[in-house]
Amino acid sequence: MKMENKVLACVDLSHFADYVADYASWAAKRMDAPLKFLHVITRHPEIGSGEDHSGAIGIDSQEILLNKLSEQDAAQAKVAHEKGRVFLNRLRERAIAAGVESPDMKQRHGTLEETLVEQEDEVRLFVLGRRGESAEATNRDLGRSVEGVVRALHKPILTVTEGFVDPRRVMFAFDGSNLTRRGVEMVAASPLFRGLPIHLVMSGKPVQDGQKQLEWARETLQAADFEVIPTLIPGDTERVIAGVIQEQHIDMLIMGAYAHSPLRSLIFGSKTNDLLRSAKIPTLLLR
């Protein structure tokens, strides 16, 4: 078995995990790659607990406190481990039912970002939910950890939303940048979208060699036996893409992600974030 070929499904204990599992199973089957579920247990040492406001310290109070705090942590960890194990087992059954052979599962301690970076070497595709536990309560469109995680990784990331549809029509948001050119080559070489029609959409401000770029992308994909529908629509990227998704019943989007610095996205907003919010379909982010 090759090491760097896994599909890694990153789940938390929210109902979005089911869809992550479905899409991860889909991708694993298409690429004939092993599937692994990962649940990250994050502890929060910055949140304290303490009912003891007596402020008195006596013999060995430091040792006693250390023991007490580690016992508390251990008790919490035990509950979290067990909950995570049961949850992962259910997702594993779901993947097996979807036809994936022996999916693997793993729980790790740490933050999501650092854990995924650790795993990156043996992964060819990450699958994660655009929303998660925190979104269940707050109703935000895009989970707060998504941007940080995606920026930290250098492999393609499939971000999914509610619901699962077997993808039939794929759209590639192409802008002629190095990133999306590499993406075109990657899609051409990968079995993930083989046999699916690809809408190659270029939008935004008209650039000089736009047509030529688009032509190159079409040829590259066609050379790999893809059915390609190239379109060049000038105008606001976000609106154009949303429009095409609507009209053509696109059910999966491919695009480059976070090409600009975090500072710039803090000031001007990030196009990737806007698109992730407005496009309600699963999106493959290229890094």
Add this chain to the structure above:
Amino acid sequence: MKSIRQDWFSNIRNDLLAGIVVALALIPEAIAFSIIAGVDPKVGLYASFCIATVIAFAGGRPGMISAATGAMALVMVMLVKEHGLQYLLAATILTGVLQIAAGWLRLGSLMRFVGRAVVIGFVNALAILIFMAQLPELTNVPWLVYAMVLAGLGIIYLFPYLTKAVPSPLVAIVVLTAIAIYFGMDIRTVGDMGQLPDSLPVFLLPDVPLNWETLKIILPVSATLAVVGLLESMMTASIVDDLTDSQSNKNRECVGQGIANIASGCIGGMAGCAMIGQSVINVKSGGRGRLSTLAAGVFLLLMVVFIGDWVSQIPMAALVAVMIMVSIGTFNWASIRDLRTRPKDFSVVMVATVVTVVATHDLAQGVLVGVLLSGFFFAHKVGMIMYVGSKPEDEGRVRSYQVVGQVFFASADRFVSSFDFKEVVEKVRIDVSRAHFWDVTAVSALDKVVIKFRREDTEVEVVGLNEASATMVDRFAVHDKPDAVEQLMGH
């Protein structure tokens, strides 16, 4: 962004509550440490406010409490006695500058040379010094004072069994103060010890001549203060790291301590550092973030400025009780229990550190002695890991030596004496492929062996110098150069 939110606002309720508990405990300590240093209580109180507030922003260990401390107060006693408060303020600012420099030079990482035995010795010595500093309040006083102190300790340790919602040291202070006022007891109060703050602190540069003379007076004290402050801060930081199972930025903490001390010196406060006891209290009360430290500083100032009149009525006996509690809580009692079972060198280092500190009243000297001793013990131990075996070859014409282990200054003599130079052989082969030559001493020891054999007209072959040894030998050795004997033997 993320870390600001995490450091400050992830634990608001617990941080604020813990901050109040800590502030209440800081007041008696700040007063008591001012008295140790020989300055007005307001110097320690302003310092505690300022250091806690500044370190909340500048420190590298969220949730750690820094303020005026006993360790620092003990260092400045002589300076205050001989030159007065203004020189102390100048020394405080210089301490801050030195600590910032230490942080920039990343000296925080030097803490790894301070072993566990020295750390335990340090805290034990600190606890003993804090206790000894209370003795003047306990000698030549009426029996009433003893009764008060005992009652205070009783309340501090028994009241938590009743409720843990209220800080028991505070209850002890309030009850003892009320009793003293009600019965009109004629015992010493905080008000007798000097001036208390009556206003918010103001910015004020120390009134000292800026010349070499001043520098010569304050530099030695500042250097010691800087070292002691950083040592205690680094130790406390790793204690808080352990308790909360999280990481701290040690070099940022060094710089933060420096900034806090400069600020303290500029508003008429004494030098301070992190406090082990208070940090434990903070974590115990649920404090984790920077907000707890800030809250402690701000509440401290508010309470002192607005109820200053009441503070001056607190009998010294109540403060002594609180300080005895701090001393008991700081002392590492397990180290006494384990004295017999721990390795002997560990205990020797620990006890030597304690004895040096108690004898000199200088924590820096104690740590120096401890670190040096543990260095000696370590070198001695590693020096034992060296063995030279030998066997005859070629019907006794050749003797083959096999050197295994670490050859360096501590084992070089034993290395040389392991060879039999009197034996009549044509050739010796010294196989050092399983040995390490660490330093110049080791290399010259090998040289000496080779040359001694050559003098007996014995051919020497050194085989298997591994990489590490080879570089050392290449750089320093003389035996493979033509005029080897002359150079080494000096003609």
